[in-house]
Amino acid sequence: MDAARYLVDYLIFPGFLFTAVVGLLTTWVDRKVTARIHWRVGPPWYQPFADTVKLLGKEVIVPAGARKTGFLLMPIVGLAAATLASTILWKANLDPGNSFIGDSIVVLYIMTIPAIAMILGASASGNPLAILGGAREMKLLFAYELPLVIAMLTTVYKAESFSFENILRMQADSGQFLGSFSGTLAFIVAIFCAQAKCSLLPFDIAEAETELAGGAHIEYSGAPYAVVRLNMAIMLFIVPVFIVTMFWGGFTFVGWKILTSILKYVAVIVIMVLIKNTNPRVRIDQAVRFFWGPMLVLSIIALILAVLGY
């Protein structure tokens, strides 16, 4: 029975199907808001779905000299990991009494797998531009991981536990973490790290359409590219969920809290989209300097404040 439940959780709700649908809808929100900022009309809500279906019917090109299996397999690995992270996060929010799969450190680690899969896929494609993109993605990954971990640990320190259950209960008991000084600072840091994790401007350095022509994604086409796009959509969905869970009291779907839960999520998304649309792309060394400079300092201050009890 348990196994069947797990499968339903993972495949339908809150796992793959739910995550994919909401993730694609989120990309629509992103595109629509971006379009409005540009004074364009923007696509209809079903555009991301239409794109995915269209890509599934297209030709799949494996370039000469590519390592075929790795090249085709890596997007799927990313998809499996992203879906797993999403399932854990949602189960923690919807059913906090039952531990499911793992705690926050597990989710943090699993959320890096899509990026790593993307890098290995780029490397397997054998295209120098893709490899440059992959190398940049890796540099970006260890650049933002440090402040993100410290920001996350502020909450963990307060809850004295890595488990989502305790983190959510701590926030339910003593107020949302965002309300404290340390929480606000950590939240700001986490938002910028999320920007990099979802590879949105100004940190879409690994794809960099204008210089690397898609970078790590350059050789993907057809069905594998649909999966790559789906991965990015899912990441855009779950990273804000992770932030809301860690810093903003999580999600509750009871009574009027349904509304606030959705609003929290939309607020984080809109902040991210606004940052995306108001900043030009930075260079990789600037990005690393940004995360190991101001962001690191800010996150350390947040942690010190948390230790002092603010």
Added chain:
Amino acid sequence: MNDLLYIIIVAAVAGIIPLLVPRKASIVAGVTSLIAAVWIFILSMQLFRAGEIAWSVPLFNLGGEIPFEFALRLTGFSSFVLLFISLFGVLIILYSLGYMKGKGQASIYYSYLMWTLAAAAGVVMADNLLILLVFWEILTAILFFLINMGGEGHEKAAAKTFTILGFTDATMLLGIILIWTTFGTISISELAANPIVPSSPVTITAFICLFIGAIAKAGGMPFHSWIPAIAKPTHASVIAFLPASLDKLLGIYLLGLLTLRIFAIEPGGALSMMMMIVGVCTIIFAVLMALVQHNLKKLLSFHAISQVGYMVLGVGSGIPVAIAGGLFHMVNHAIYKSGLFLGAGAVEKMTGTTELEDLGGLAKLMPVTFITMIITAFSISGVPPFNGFVSKWLVYQGMLEGKYMIFLIAAIFGSALTMASFIKVLHSIFLGRRPEKFDGVREVGFSMQLPMIFIAILCIGFGIFASYPLQNFILPVVSGAGAISTSGFEVVTESTNGFWSPVSATILMVVGLVVGIIIFAFGRIKKNLRYDDNPWIGGNILENEEMRIPGTHFYKTVTDELNPIVTGAFHDGEKGAFDLFNIFGRLGDLVVQFLRSMHDGILSTYLSWAVIGLGVLAFILMFRW
């Protein structure tokens, strides 16, 4: 005969046989060693089940009072370490059958391996610190000979190793003497019955002396520099056997013995802090140096150092969860790191090089090596659900319990950098584009594949079914093990409420892969697949060589331009600024220079020195009597 002594004798005698075999039939030497190693493995499995065994024979009475015994004792801790030592013995000898083919001195190589096995078994079974030290020294000596069998530059590397390990063995002797004179016994079980509280200067010194011996063997900073020095010239199988697995097991075994049994270390006290700081510095500095390496074996050797940090951090903290994590990491590290070195050896055997810049695109030609390397690389980087993740996760839980936030951050960040470094390795060797000269490379023979496959399976098995090794090997050793419970396949920590259920995670990941494949099937990928288009590089068509990007410069922007402090550390690290051997070497050089300047080759100078010496001697003697 007693079982414990039997193991040592079997290994030692099996080491003599290869010397009797004609040089040309070195394969016979290999096979006999393999049989002996398998036998030892079976014996140690039986001993592991049998529980605690002790055996001793009195040798002499020191000063008529203090008895000195040749005492062996197998406890739960030592029997599981012995189990893994003998397992690695089997795997490495099996691998060597293929690896040493066509290399000189193969027969004596097998002798050394067997004697190493005998000495290592002696170390873990010794119930007397002096006996332990004797076996420990034998290991150092054999390591010296094994390094000397290697390629270009081995003399210097071997000398360096012998100097560092010889020095730290001497500090161990000092520590043992201090304990002996203070407490009147050096029997481990007697000391364990009444653990020493390191409060007085003498006991603290004794602890630090023994600690230095332990971390120098394991490769912790600042006594790490022998491992990178021997990485390049020495045979890959030797590094996989000694610095990568056996020395880790033994070094951390001794550390565990010190912190858990002989001494009563106060968690959070000064000594515990010192050990944790050593651990964290080792993690971060070694991994930063690994990032800039261009040679595969050298890069792996820096990771072999970096990972020791997690073990020292965990065991040194004195928190049960972290101790369990540290000890589990010791086992896991021995597994994946020997696998990585065996993979490096396979690549070296087939391509003749381990320089990352020269390699590339071997995944298709060496699929087994590639898959095992990717699994071991993910294990060392702590990617769930492989084994490295579980042990690191336990260390993190312990750090949170002790509220050592800085150590926690450093440990997590260290694992991100490890990932970065292994992305570079996987790209440079197996993915990326293949230089045309390697088009004819083949996979290594089956006897070399088998140990690698077995190690990869262990990495997956110990990751997914982590509750089994934890329950059977680790938790019985750690006191206060109630902090971790393993219900079914789940691992739960009591104090921090950590939770990790690797089996369900893996099953769901596999389901996710199936979902992905179904999506591909929807896209009718088989029908739509098209090969052999040129990669798209802005419309240019480039030659293969022009498209090769070695991974060695992946992190150049980070290591060169950014953060002068860190960058300084990179370069000084490469030059050897953190290398105690070099620093003391320079001091020694000054002394030698001075002495040399006195040798001018003129007889009268020597004579006058002799006369002055005689005068001083006469003067002293006159005043004594």
